[in-house]
Amino acid sequence: MKNIDYSAAPLLKVSGLKEYFRNSRTYTVKAVDDISFEIYKGETYGLVGESGSGKSTTGRTIIRLLNPTDGSVEFAGHQIGGRRLSHEDEKFLRLNMQMIFQDPEACLNPRKKVKQLVAEGLEIHHLYKDQQDLDDKVARILDKVGLSAEQANRYPHQFSGGQRQRIGIARALVMNPQLIIADEPISALDVSIQAQVVNLMKDIQQELGTTYLFIAHDLSMVKYISDRIGVMHLGHIVETGTTDELFAMPVHPYTRSLLSAIPHPNPAIEKTRVAMSYDKDEEGVDYTKGTYHTLSMTHTVLATDAEFNDWKQHTTY
Amino acid sequence: MTEYKKKDKKDRVLSIRDLNISFSTANGVVRAIRGIRFDLFKGETVAIVGESGSGKSVTMKTLMGILDANGHIDSGSIDYTYTEADGQSKTVDIVKMTPQQVRYQLCGRHIAMVFQDPLTSLDPTMPIGKQIMEGMLEHEHISKEEAHKRAIGLLERVGIDDPAKRFREYPHQLSGGMRQRVVIAIAVACNPDILICDEPTTALDVTIQAKILELIKSIQLERNISVIYITHDLGVVAKVADYVAVMYAGKIIEKGNINEIFYDPRHPYTWGLLASIPDVEVKADRLAAIPGTPPDLMVPVKGDAFAPRNAYALNIDFEAEPPMFDVGGQHRVSSWLADPRAPKVQMPQQLRERIDKMLAEVDKAKEATVQ
Numbered sequence: 250m251k252n253i254d255y256s257a258a259p260l261l262k263v264s265g266l267k268e269y270f271r272n273s274r275t276y277t278v279k280a281v282d283d284i285s286f287e288i289y290k291g292e293t294y295g296l297v298g299e300s301g302s303g304k305s306t307t308g309r310t311i312i313r314l315l316n317p318t319d320g321s322v323e324f325a326g327h328q329i330g331g332r333r334l335s336h337e338d339e340k341f342l343r344l345n346m347q348m349i350f351q352d353p354e355a356c357l358n359p360r361k362k363v364k365q366l367v368a369e370g371l372e373i374h375h376l377y378k379d380q381q382d383l384d385d386k387v388a389r390i391l392d393k394v395g396l397s398a399e400q401a402n403r404y405p406h407q408f409s410g411g412q413r414q415r416i417g418i419a420r421a422l423v424m425n426p427q428l429i430i431a432d433e434p435i436s437a438l439d440v441s442i443q444a445q446v447v448n449l450m451k452d453i454q455q456e457l458g459t460t461y462l463f464i465a466h467d468l469s470m471v472k473y474i475s476d477r478i479g480v481m482h483l484g485h486i487v488e489t490g491t492t493d494e495l496f497a498m499p500v501h502p503y504t505r506s507l508l509s510a511i512p513h514p515n516p517a518i519e520k521t522r523v524a525m526s527y528d529k530d531e532e533g534v535d536y537t538k539g540t541y542h543t544l545s546m547t548h549t550v551l552a553t554d555a556e557f558n559d560w561k562q563h564t565t566y
Numbered sequence: 567m568t569e570y571k572k573k574d575k576k577d578r579v580l581s582i583r584d585l586n587i588s589f590s591t592a593n594g595v596v597r598a599i600r601g602i603r604f605d606l607f608k609g610e611t612v613a614i615v616g617e618s619g620s621g622k623s624v625t626m627k628t629l630m631g632i633l634d635a636n637g638h639i640d641s642g643s644i645d646y647t648y649t650e651a652d653g654q655s656k657t658v659d660i661v662k663m664t665p666q667q668v669r670y671q672l673c674g675r676h677i678a679m680v681f682q683d684p685l686t687s688l689d690p691t692m693p694i695g696k697q698i699m700e701g702m703l704e705h706e707h708i709s710k711e712e713a714h715k716r717a718i719g720l721l722e723r724v725g726i727d728d729p730a731k732r733f734r735e736y737p738h739q740l741s742g743g744m745r746q747r748v749v750i751a752i753a754v755a756c757n758p759d760i761l762i763c764d765e766p767t768t769a770l771d772v773t774i775q776a777k778i779l780e781l782i783k784s785i786q787l788e789r790n791i792s793v794i795y796i797t798h799d800l801g802v803v804a805k806v807a808d809y810v811a812v813m814y815a816g817k818i819i820e821k822g823n824i825n826e827i828f829y830d831p832r833h834p835y836t837w838g839l840l841a842s843i844p845d846v847e848v849k850a851d852r853l854a855a856i857p858g859t860p861p862d863l864m865v866p867v868k869g870d871a872f873a874p875r876n877a878y879a880l881n882i883d884f885e886a887e888p889p890m891f892d893v894g895g896q897h898r899v900s901s902w903l904a905d906p907r908a909p910k911v912q913m914p915q916q917l918r919e920r921i922d923k924m925l926a927e928v929d930k931a932k933e934a935t936v937q
Contacts, residue, residue: 299771299773300771410618439798440617440842441839441856442617444842444856445857447853448853466772469844473844507772507773510775512775513804514828514840514924515804515828515924516805516825516828517924517928518924519801519804524773524776524777
């Protein structure tokens with residue numbers, strides 16, 4: 250079991266983060282609408298939700314692939330959230346935060362060898378003594394993700410999907426980052442390979458103490474890797490808690506509908522089971538009116554007072 | 567658990583025998599399908615499970631006459647039995663027909679397909695109503711008014727509100743789940759006998775997935791259609807299938823009815839697949855992964871294709887290809903472990919515990935219904 254110090258200052262502190270896309274004079278997409286959460290050193294924070302809920306946008310805004318509309322993001326003592334990013338803070342961010350993308354096919358440059366792909370970050374930041382040192386570093390990381398040294402001279406198309414995702418992980422790891430944002434790293438992979446990649450990410454965390462922000466839509470996989478989970482819907486975090494809390498006593502109807510949508514591999518039961526459905530408008534839930542209600546130290550729900558009392562009755566403790 | 571009755575040969579819609587398909591590529595010949603044998607009966611739901619590259623989509627494309635140009639059917643037969651308009655039963659061998667004949671005579675009218683991504687399978691420049699009418703006008707020679715009426719009926723049937731208004735809308739105006747409903751409406755427009763669903767819910771959100779599966783199921787019951795699911799999601803299989811065929815490297819390595827496959831799997835690959843599903847109720851630190859990657863079919867397979875990834879492989883697995891062993895009921899396994907001379911090997915402990923737990927759940931549910 251991992252030992253995470255929750256009393257220490259969080260590694261990443263996101264507060265009031267907003268990301269709006271202004272499509273026209275009259276229409277603005279509020280992809281991320283005022284969300285706050287913290288990630289502590291050494292833990293894995295899972296962010297789940299359906300497509301369009303803003304979970305990927307959140308990840309991209311934190312790592313500054315997108316510029317935030319509003320809100321603050323504090324990362325290991327550096328303010329990386331504002332509209333302007335100072336040169337010094339940006340350098341710190343690029344060195345200490347890395348990303349793993351969803352589609353391993355699209356995120357690797359097809360014209361570069363694996364060796365070059367993995368070494369790119371080191372080269373940009375001059376993090377090696379000489380060529381020998383660079384080669385050693387690359388070889389060590391490739392070995393860690395389960396690729397052999399002779400594969401370093403190959404091109405991405407010569408690898409299978411699972412191996413390509415390993416290259417993506419190696420590329421993020423080689424910088425020895427404090428935080429890795431993994432944006433749906435397993436959705437594009439086959440079932441038998443998904444488990445391999447999740448296990449690899451867990452092993453690396455155990456060895457190096459890396460912190461993850463794990464973005465996914467599949468709650469059952471997230472459960473395996475996450476210590477805490479935030480459930481996003483339409484730009485809001487509607488419920489957050491430790492993995493055990495969320496699975497044992499989900500309060501928000503959206504969380505409950507997500508949990509009930511996980512198919513069980515038990516045919517005799519699954520055949521007759523009807524999944525719970527949730528429609529925000531039908532139930533008259535307005536996220537902007539809700540405030541965060543605390544159930545325990547780590548478990549909070551976005552709701553109005555009336556909704557909170559109503560939902561709590563449905564939950565079995 | 568539902569008892570499985572023996573199927574009557576009369577009800578057989580499709581029978582595939584010893585099918586071999588290869589693709590010629592710039593790097594050599596890929597033997598994508600290596601001897602498949604499989605039956606489909608009226609009103610039955612069959613799920614074909616396998617990883618990408620295992621040949622599940624190729625088999626179904628052959629059925630629809632849309633095999634890629636570099637693909638070649640080396641041997642085998644696909645006998646398809648259908649009832650003609652005058653009520654006579656007719657059997658044709660799809661392998662002997664040209665792709666054009668298959669497309670004109672069978673596609674849409676008798677065999678229809680739902681593809682994975684609804685956005686790419688719909689025409690972006692045509693209103694959805696018109697796309698539903700297309701097949702009916704082509705195959706059934708009915709008037710436009712009649713087709714229009716039926717299309718609106720279909721839209722309503724698949725659960726789209728205000729069908730008369732939606733009829734004139736374009737695919738981009740609909741959400742992903744709605745689009746997939748339209749694709750299903752198009753597929754069942756001409757009352758096909760066989761509906762092939764190629765990963766129908768992979769591109770959709772989990773919350774919508776269940777609803778689409780329930781829709782396909784209700785339409786199937788209503789019209790007595792046989793449905794073939796191609797999927798790699800065993801959760802989906804558990805929900806919909808009567809019969810399961812597990813494919814690996816172009817072969818069916820295990821097949822049987824749903825209870826046999828889920829409660830009594832015999833092939834180590836099926837064990838691996840079942841064990842790698844994350845179990846929501848059990849607290850475990852590691853997922854049971856299948857090591858390695860699927861084989862490259864460019865290289866001729868010697869012995870059992872799964873042997874290099876198989877922790878339970880016997881010496882003979884590397885030498886000779888295992889035949890299909892009959893292990894009782896409808897259950898067939900292509901693994902030397904099923905040979906009477908093989909040592910008795912038990913499935914992994916973790917999986918055994920999970921299956922026992924599932925069986926206990928089933929018993930509990932049964933008791934609850936009795937009371």
